[in-house]
Amino acid sequence: MGSPATPSVTDFRRLLDGLMAEHAGQHVVVLALDGVTFDVARACWPSGDLRLMRAVTPTTSSACWLSALTGRTVADHAVPGVVFTAPSGGPRLINVLDYHGDDLTAAAGTVFSDAARHGRVPLAVLGDMEHYGSAWRDALLTDALRVPGHSFYTEHGTYHPRPSGDVGARVRTAIEETLARHGTRGPCLLWCYVEVDQHVHRHGYDTHTTEVLTALGEFADTLTRRGVVVVAHADHGLVPTVHDPALAGLLDGMGQSHGFTMGGAGRMRWLYPDHPAQRAELSASLRAALPDDIRVLPADQVFAAGSAARSRVGDVLLVAEGERFLTESDYRFDHGSFAAEETDTPFAVWR
Numbered sequence: 148m149g150s151p152a153t154p155s156v157t158d159f160r161r162l163l164d165g166l167m168a169e170h171a172g173q174h175v176v177v178l179a180l181d182g183v184t185f186d187v188a189r190a191c192w193p194s195g196d197l198r199l200m201r202a203v204t205p206t207t208s209s210a211c212w213l214s215a216l217t218g219r220t221v222a223d224h225a226v227p228g229v230v231f232t233a234p235s236g237g238p239r240l241i242n243v244l245d246y247h248g249d250d251l252t253a254a255a256g257t258v259f260s261d262a263a264r265h266g267r268v269p270l271a272v273l274g275d276m277e278h279y280g281s282a283w284r285d286a287l288l289t290d291a292l293r294v295p296g297h298s299f300y301t302e303h304g305t306y307h308p309r310p311s312g313d314v315g316a317r318v319r320t321a322i323e324e325t326l327a328r329h330g331t332r333g334p335c336l337l338w339c340y341v342e343v344d345q346h347v348h349r350h351g352y353d354t355h356t357t358e359v360l361t362a363l364g365e366f367a368d369t370l371t372r373r374g375v376v377v378v379a380h381a382d383h384g385l386v387p388t389v390h391d392p393a394l395a396g397l398l399d400g401m402g403q404s405h406g407f408t409m410g411g412a413g414r415m416r417w418l419y420p421d422h423p424a425q426r427a428e429l430s431a432s433l434r435a436a437l438p439d440d441i442r443v444l445p446a447d448q449v450f451a452a453g454s455a456a457r458s459r460v461g462d463v464l465l466v467a468e469g470e471r472f473l474t475e476s477d478y479r480f481d482h483g484s485f486a487a488e489e490t491d492t493p494f495a496v497w498r
Contacts, residue, residue: 150371153199153200153201153405154198154200154201154204154214155200155202155214155384156200156201156202156203156211156214156380156469156492157203157214157215157219157220157332157465158200159200159214159215159216159217159218159256159258159380159494160215160216160217160218160258160261160289161218161327162199162410162494163175163177163258163261163336163378164258164261164265164272166376166378166496167261167265167267167336168236168265169263169481170376170426170498171265171266171334171335172335172375173334173374173375174326174330174335174336174374174376175267175334175335175336175337175375175376175377175418176322176326176332176337176339176367176370176374176375176376176378177258177336177338177339177377177378177379177380178318178341178363178377178378178380179212179213179336179338179339179340179341179343179380179382180341180343180360180363180369180379180381180390181208181235181275181340181342181343181344181345181381181382181383181470182208182342182343182344182345182347182348182381182382182383182384182385182482183340183343183360183382183384183478183490183492183493184352184383184384184385184488184489184491184492184493185199185200185235185384185493186488186489186490186491187352187356187357187360187362187380187384188203188360188379188476188493188495189490189493190357191360191361191364192360192361192367192493192495193364194364194367194368194493194497195364195367195379195457195495195496195497196496196497196498197420197494197495198243198493198494198495199491199493199494200492200493200494201490201491201494202383202489202492203220203221204221204449204485204490205221205227205228205244205362205411205412205413205415205449205483205484206382206383206413206414206416206426206482206483206484206485206489206490207228207229207256207383207412207413207482207483208244208344208382208383208481209226209229209244209381210224210226210227210228211224211382212287212382213283213286213287214305215380216257216258216287216384217255217286218256219255220245221450221466222450222451222454222455222457222466223252223454224252224254224286224456225253225454225455225456225459226286226456226458227243227450227460228243228254228410228411228412228415228460228461228483229243229411229412229462230242230408230409230410230412230413231241231243231258231410231411231417232419232458232459232460233246233248233250234248234250234252234291234449234455234459235248235250235355236250237325238419240410241270241282241410241412243281243282244279244281245279245280245281245282245377246281246282246468247280247282247371248282249282251282251283251286252455254402254460255388256289257287257288257289257291258287258336258338259271259288259338260287260290261336261471262335262336263290264335264389265336266333266334267334267335267336268291268292268329268330268334268335268336269290269291269335269336270291270292270294270325270329270335270336270337270338271288271292271294271328271338271339271340272294272321272322272325272337272338272339272340273295273297273319274297274298274318274339274340274342274418275297275298275299275300275301275339275340275345276300276340276342276440277296277301277342278301278304278419278426279369279420281410284312286371287312291338292329292453294321294325296320297320298315298317298442299314299318299341299342299347300314300342300344300346301342301345301364302415306345306346306349307490308346308357311354311355311356311358311362311459312358313364314359314467315358315359315362315363315366318339318363318366318497319339319366320417321344321475322337322366322370323340323350324384325339326375329413333456339379340470341363343356343359343360344385346383347415347479347480348385348477348478348479348480348481349384349478349480350479350480351387351479351480356358361377364379364495364497367379367495367497368497370497371497371498372421374418376497376498377496377497377498378494378495378496379493379494379495380492380494380495381490381492381493382491382492383482383492384480384482384488384490384491385415385480385481385482385487385488385489385494386470386480386482386486386489387470387479387480388414388470388471388472388474388476388478388479388480389471389478389479390415390471390472390473390475390478391471391472391473394437394438394471394472394473397436397437398473401432401436401487402418405420405425405428405429405432406420406421406425407420407421407429407461408461409461409465410461411461411464411465411483412473412483413462413463413481413482413483413484414466414467414474414481414482414484414486414489415464415467415473415483415484416466416473417446417460417461417462417463417465418428418461418462418463418464418466419461419462419466420461420463426434426455426462426463429463430443430445430463430467432464433465436470437465438471440469440471441465441466441467441468441469441472441498442464442465442466442470443464443465444462444463444464444465444466445462445463445464446460446461446462446464448464450462450466466484466485467483468484468486
């Protein structure tokens with residue numbers, strides 16, 4: 148018999164539902180760790196029952212978390228990344244992390260509605276997601292009782308560096324206080340969002356990152372001794388990436404001469420030609436002008452033709468394969484492409 152297929156983050160909802168059914172009467176705590184790759188987690192969580200889980204494409208938080216919590220593919224939930232055409236159509240581009248329209252694709256059930264069906268109190272410790280007030284966050288946390296007031300890597304919506312011990316202590320406090328406040332009402336599903344990604348973008352998988360993950364694994368051991376089931380998983384990993392001003396200038400110039408606007412995020416960008424009939428000419432010009440480690444692809448090769456997700460992205464994709472691309476000036480790691488370190492994420496259980 149062959150080995151079982153590697154699950155996708157779209158399988159997370161199904162797997163969590165099974166755990167909630169199997170452990171009726173016990174609290175289930177989920178550590179939702181943004182930006183953690185499989186190999187790093189494996190080194191830090193020796194006591195967890197760990198398996199590989201694959202991110203969706205593109206490997207951006209907006210797409211991956213929505214797929215994980217709803218169980219829907221990108222084609223189904225139609226959030227293809229960060230910057231894309233407004234759901235209502237037309238030329239306007241939105242940033243989904245601060246978009247407040249009421250026309251974003253509805254979630255149609257999440258892990259939190261599953262928890263309620265199992266008779267559990269569905270709790271979401273917002274953590275670093277507290278500053279993402281948007282229709283996207285509302286879709287993610289549909290049916291959850293939201294718990295504000297805890298931050299780990301952000302403060303007032305911006306990155307706030309803290310020692311690893313402080314981050315670990317804050318996560319423990321958030322979970323302990325939430326269980327103490329709500330746990331007497333019955334078994335809980337407690338989902339807690341920790342944006343490790345904020346640190347990794349700037350410093351990579353350094354000692355701080357491994358110390359935080361190791362501390363969370365040890366905390367999971369502590370909780371299991373109290374009869375709590377703990378799950379830890381991630382949305383994507385990150386790979387070395389630095390901003391290339393020359394590339395940015397080249398694309399700005401080509402945007403003016405060829406007529407296109409740009410969407411996407413991180414290591415995958417898409418272009419909206421002013422004249423879609425010229426996409427073949429634009430693609431040929433890009434391939435001739437860009438370095439060999441930037442792939443130029445038709446959008447239909449990545450996004451399902453005819454899907455709502457495909458209708459929201461541009462016709463031509465640029466995908467980074469090397470380290471130099473477009474990113475924030477202070478970033479040293481980024482995500483959004485096809486690299487294994489981005490797609491290979493952990494799914495760990497302690498019980």
